Amino acid sequence: MRHDTPLNSLGFAKAPADTRVVVAMSGGVDSSVVAAELAAQGYDVVGITLQLYDHGAALAKKGACCAGRDIHDARRVAEELNFPHYVLDYENTFREAVIDDFAESYLAGATPVPCIRCNERVKFKDLLQTAKDLDADCMATGHYIQRKIGPNGAQLHMAADQNRDQSYFLFSTTSEQLDYLRFPLGHLTSK
Template sequence: MALDNDKVVNSLGFAKTPAETRVVVAMSGGVDSSVVAAQLAEEGYDVVGVTLQLYDHGAALAKKGACCAGRDIHDARRVAEEMGFPHYVLDYENTFREAVIDEFADSYLAGATPVPCIRCNERVKFKDLLETAKDLDADCMATGHYIQRKMGQKGPELHSAEDAARDQSYFLFSTTPEQLDYLRFPLGHLPSKEATRALASRYGLSVADKPDSQDICFVPNGNYASVIEKLRPGAADPGDIVDVDGNILGQHKGVIHYTIGQRRGLGIGGLGDPLYVVRLDVDKRHVIVGPKEMLATRTIPVREINWLGDGKFSDQSERHVAIKVRSTRPPRDAIIRPISDTEAEIELLTPEEGVSPGQACVFYETSGSRILGGGWIWRGY
């Protein structure tokens, strides 16, 4: 029976049957994206699975069990075979290196704290892969991210996942309104990861019990410094650990081994009150340490803002929001003061510790689940 286009839409929001709706599923090889593909295939959609090879999975930088490595490509292909839909592997190694890995290395060398997973979503998955989906005449692209797309009065809105413990909104703030119109996130409403694994078992997927990937896909065991040394030989030049007055307290084996807020592993014990890394001076090769109170930040400059709220960002008057400066921290009350369409000053109502250039600053409604956008912290403290 034909659908009455004025009254009925399918589960992806289109006024046609699932069989008439083509959806490209971005498949990492993990349980989340595999469940999305299986669920949509079972509902009768015209599913096309696409997996990106983001780096040479035989190289030293590759991490076993990480997103988009060799085993994961095999697992994604196997799920496609089990559910009976086509699957393609696209070589995005050069794109990934240029758009994500090189900037990661350069930012780290500049004393910043980069978040490459956000850049990967922004510059590869939701840019090049999304265009590939359109080239395949897909009506939309679906992913296994834990976040929700809801229709508001002025179009689709981005909302936090139902399960706060799995919410990935911090990593997706740079999704543009145009991209959001095309994307779908079928897992965002689920109450827990256990519910996802239950669906995987119900579909009989071989990845139902596969462990989640950990850390950044191209960083083995979370050891950033070792990766930087491979990418940028000579990056680990030694230097001095100094206090805020410039007094030398010790030596370090390379600025790349330190992050803002670090306390352990400084090798300068016995100097009285605990000292923390409060700033990195790459040019002088100085790791600058001070007391914990020096980590407290109340004003944060942000640029490269992607605004997902209503209206034009620069037309906003100062606005009370909640912000996150790290994915693992709870939102903090703050005031946004726009400077231009892409720049703003953020005032925290309560100081936050360990804020570092290179981190993302993501804006949320003070009440409710909507993500209003975000930007990049760009100046040292």
Template sequence: MTSTELNSLGFPKPPSETRVVVAMSGGVDSSVVAAQLAEEGYDVVGVTLQLYDHGAALAKKGACCAGIDIHDARRVSEEMGFPHYVLDYENIFQEAVIDEFADSYLAGATPVPCIRCNERVKFKDLLETAKDLNADCMATGHYIQRFSGDHGPELHSATDANRDQGYFLFSTTPEQLDFLRFPLGHLASKAETRALAARYDLAVADKPDSQDICFVPDGNYAGVIEKLRPGAAEPGDIVDTEGNVLGQHRGVLHYTVGQRRGLGIGGLDTPLYVVRLDVDKRQVIVGPKELLATRIIPVREINWLGDESFEAQKEYHISVKVRSTRPPREAIVRPLSATTAEVELLTPEEGVSPGQACVFYDPDSSRIFGGGWIWRGA
């Protein structure tokens, strides 16, 4: 390799002289990344974070960053012949992710802890650890793409739209993006990843994908929050938009905006949905479906990944995604400051909830322009 020729990770030197820390969760995706880079001759160092130790969660299939997953990551590193380290990040994860998750739910929001984990743990503390290990870059198994643009590295959606994780990575900063690599983002399907795992003869080739939130063993968010914040599930009234009491609830934290089932107020002519949560009054406010439609969304904590400053234009005609499972929709984003904006959806969306992310997409390409957090009902 000549001094001007770039290796597959974008460095002008041989893979053997390029150290890459691979964030290994113990799943098939990050295991394939580590194995592939090791096979290509890179100086690979595997790092797994122990994020929590919640008893039953350790044995739960589909979790990550706990007992069996640490074992699986270590086994892959042994099979492929590179060093592997386990870092105890339980306290950091508790403070930066779990506590906010609980407090946000108690405040009537619908948080997305996976984004905060990437932002505050994996792409912050772990990334700094990778630099301390004299790594040239850090690679992960996320399905996202990083391209070199005229103004620096750009974040792009994965080739496989069904696997794309751009919504969960919108808060990645330009500085972090400069150091990160995503070797799986170009693959057309998860089947290709599993085929690579089989080719490398990895024990995790058929391991199921992680499901739900890693520190919630059975999907029972309210149960976890009640353990973290005893007394949080105080009962109260279910009321209509006029304040008329229609029934009782067993704690605001059991409800989310847009919810229809489980209200316990049947026998009405028109189906009712949760349209708002009033934590101070301990009220669940319900109404007809049309009240869920939202056109104007206030967004804050914006991380902008465009080529110019966010405030360089009065408005941006782009696409936005307000939930991870929904497709991007046409919108106008109007900056109010460097980190706040008003987002106008050209077609109203139902069930827009504080605590969710609003992610910005280029409607004419695969590029992601960052995004921010929805912070109150409009």
């Protein structure tokens, strides 16, 4: 397939300003760097953070994914870089799809990994749909994973930095989801 317009850094044959990308912002450094880098490249960035915990209890938490202070940090980054940022209340969904399932599985003798469940049942299901509803061309995350195009489409590969690789968290990501996802940090050889 011939492209008259060269592909931008996210793989689209259009200018970054004409490419809307939703960035899943946990409030941590990695997703903030992704949002900042894409905004600096001129992309139409929209930040989204999922509130996964009770807001009152979460305000004191730092470092847990999508906790209170981290939501504030994500909002501050978006304000400083002048792109919209939305916080979606997913507390009930998270509790049912991840926490309750974790407890039941653990009591049954399994050793589930909550981050994998959250990625497959919340982040890469509902959040992807929200990005599509916002007419985004793709969704980017701060995961250290490489997305490469193979003979049958997008493929998930380990990060260039083996010490930061997070591909094991996303082993259940579908081909359809990979077509839509971008991982701008996966090619970095060190953090």
